[in-house]
Amino acid sequence: MLTILKSEWFKLRKSNIIGILLVGPLIGLGAGIGADIAEAAGMMNEWYMLLIYMNLPYAVLFLPLVTGVLASLVCRYEHQAGGWKQLLALPVTRGKVFAAKYVLILLLVLFIQLFYLAAIVGAGLYKGVADPFPAAIIWKSILGGWVAAFPLVAMQLWMSVWFKSFAAPFAVNVVFTLPSILAMNSEKVGPYYPWAQPFAMMYPATENGDIFFIPWEQLMTVIGGFFLLFYLGGYFYFQRKAV
Amino acid sequence: MEYIVKTENLSKHFGQEKAVSGLEMKIPKGEIYGFLGPNGAGKTTTIRMLLGLMKPTSGRIEIFQNDLKQERLNILRRVGSLVESPSYYPHLTAKENLEALRKIVGVPKQRIDEVLEIVRLTAAGDKKVKGFSLGMKQRLGIAASLLNNPELLILDEPTNGLDPSGIIEIRNLIKSLPSECGMTVLISSHLLSEIDQMATTVGIVTKGKMIFQDSIEAMRMFAQQSVLLKVSESDKAWRTLLGRGMKAGLDNGIISLPEQSDENVAETVRGLVADGFSVYRVEEERRSLEDIFLQMTREEQAG
Numbered sequence: 001m002l003t004i005l006k007s008e009w010f011k012l013r014k015s016n017i018i019g020i021l022l023v024g025p026l027i028g029l030g031a032g033i034g035a036d037i038a039e040a041a042g043m044m045n046e047w048y049m050l051l052i053y054m055n056l057p058y059a060v061l062f063l064p065l066v067t068g069v070l071a072s073l074v075c076r077y078e079h080q081a082g083g084w085k086q087l088l089a090l091p092v093t094r095g096k097v098f099a100a101k102y103v104l105i106l107l108l109v110l111f112i113q114l115f116y117l118a119a120i121v122g123a124g125l126y127k128g129v130a131d132p133f134p135a136a137i138i139w140k141s142i143l144g145g146w147v148a149a150f151p152l153v154a155m156q157l158w159m160s161v162w163f164k165s166f167a168a169p170f171a172v173n174v175v176f177t178l179p180s181i182l183a184m185n186s187e188k189v190g191p192y193y194p195w196a197q198p199f200a201m202m203y204p205a206t207e208n209g210d211i212f213f214i215p216w217e218q219l220m221t222v223i224g225g226f227f228l229l230f231y232l233g234g235y236f237y238f239q240r241k242a243v
Numbered sequence: 244m245e246y247i248v249k250t251e252n253l254s255k256h257f258g259q260e261k262a263v264s265g266l267e268m269k270i271p272k273g274e275i276y277g278f279l280g281p282n283g284a285g286k287t288t289t290i291r292m293l294l295g296l297m298k299p300t301s302g303r304i305e306i307f308q309n310d311l312k313q314e315r316l317n318i319l320r321r322v323g324s325l326v327e328s329p330s331y332y333p334h335l336t337a338k339e340n341l342e343a344l345r346k347i348v349g350v351p352k353q354r355i356d357e358v359l360e361i362v363r364l365t366a367a368g369d370k371k372v373k374g375f376s377l378g379m380k381q382r383l384g385i386a387a388s389l390l391n392n393p394e395l396l397i398l399d400e401p402t403n404g405l406d407p408s409g410i411i412e413i414r415n416l417i418k419s420l421p422s423e424c425g426m427t428v429l430i431s432s433h434l435l436s437e438i439d440q441m442a443t444t445v446g447i448v449t450k451g452k453m454i455f456q457d458s459i460e461a462m463r464m465f466a467q468q469s470v471l472l473k474v475s476e477s478d479k480a481w482r483t484l485l486g487r488g489m490k491a492g493l494d495n496g497i498i499s500l501p502e503q504s505d506e507n508v509a510e511t512v513r514g515l516v517a518d519g520f521s522v523y524r525v526e527e528e529r530r531s532l533e534d535i536f537l538q539m540t541r542e543e544q545a546g
Binding site for chain 1: 291294295296297315316317319320322324326327328329330331332333334335339342343344346347348349387
């Protein structure tokens with residue numbers, strides 16, 4: 001499993017990945033720098049305000065979309081010129097190949113989240129935010145967004161293994177991501193819509209005693225449940241796929 | 244006999260279409276097995292099943308005397324393969340392509356240079372594969388299949404896209420593998436001449452069925468010779484020969500004598516000359532393997 005992961009990273013490293021990792025945090029940085037956080041002065045920690053402004057484009061749109069791009073990337077070079085048949089004729093199981101690709105995307109998303117953290121700090125310093133840096137809250141937001149991406153990554157990997165083209169999985173992703181703008185405003189649908197979870201998990205709330213910003217039940221059922229559904233869907237599809 | 248590959252009643256159906264049906268393949272150790280058949284006969288489908296890339300509809304596959312279903316990983320560790328068109332990662336160089344595979348098969352790094360040397364691709368090792376010609380990609384594919392020092396090498400149409408000198412090189416390489424590395428080789432091809440020059444054992448498949456499987460010598464036995472005579476007044480000459488109770492055929496003014504000993508041919512010619520016919524040409528017709536193949540296919544269809 002580790003050897004497959006190393007091989008996957010080796011293959012991916014040589015395709016221009018760094019740019020894709022940086023796009024999102026840069027969008028967040030732009031949103032942060034452009035944000036008007038002065039109105040919050042005195043009322044709440046300005047860092048929260050900054051985070052909320054930055055999260056809007058980043059967590060609602062960019063993070064869900066980039067999971068799809070990354071998933072397509074790790075499958076693209078297999079689709080291009082018979083990579084699947086060469087890889088799967090090696091002494092590897094399909095389950096492990098699927099898992100390795102999944103883990104690789106998760107690690108990349110984690111990197112993106114860390115870059116985003118740097119973007120938050122950068123935007124704050126640029127703005128000259130004087131309030132104390134709420135490290136615990138912001139880490140919760142960063143890691144929460146990462147965990148919220150688990151089911152989305154699984155779904156996108158499934159689509160990317162399935163479709164040879166780059167566009168098809170991306171289209172699926174956009175179709176599911178855009179409604180999250182509506183879903184997150186709905187108290188009924190919002191908590192259950194997987195694509196709305198990154199925003200919910202990254203939205204800084206006051207201490208609620210839970211580890212993340214959404215209730216445990218929601219984390220376990222919605223994020224955990226959809227993760228299982230999408231991961232197993234992709235896994236079983238890949239098991240049967242003729243290459 | 245020790246069989247490296249043995250299939251029992253192997254079948255693969257795609258809906259109504261029977262791509263492979265009831266295939267019994269037996270590959271003895273140390274042989275170069277030529278897997279021969281026209282395009283679409285089921286060769287690649289069979290090879291995919293041997294590598295576990297595709298699940299058989301029914302039947303059983305044994306490789307190294309182990310069931311493929313149960314021992315897939317242990318078997319694949321000892322198998323090298325090149326399936327259909329060469330597989331590669333276009334954004335990587337030749338060396339990087341091999342490195343990505345090497346990380347999984349776990350052989351020492353120097354093996355990459357060794358296999359590149361074997362297929363004479365050392366000079367292009369640091370070039371991106373997307374710029375390679377088909378022949379170079381094919382060589383890279385063969386290099387990749389040799390990476391893990393396999394005991395069984397499966398090459399699907401290995402000389403596809405190679406130029407004549409490349410074909411000879413690869414042919415010599417494949418021929419040397421059983422004796423030098425103790426490998427057993429399975430090569431598929433739709434070209435009889437190709438198989439004829441490399442294989443020691445032949446399996447012929449058409450429409451998913453094995454119609455012949457034996458040594459290459461046994462196959463050549465089908466290539467019975469006949470002697471062709473071009474004479475004046477061929478029609479009359481032919482009737483004269485038949486009148487003497489000889490077996491002879493007439494086709495386009497050419498008389499053919501099946502399976503004749505030297506004496507018989509001499510006798511026949513002497514007889515024709517004595518009867519006043521002019522003998523223009525006496526030729527030996529060696530039936531090409533192509534003809535044999537067509538005949539086998541036809542017999543299969545008739546039966």
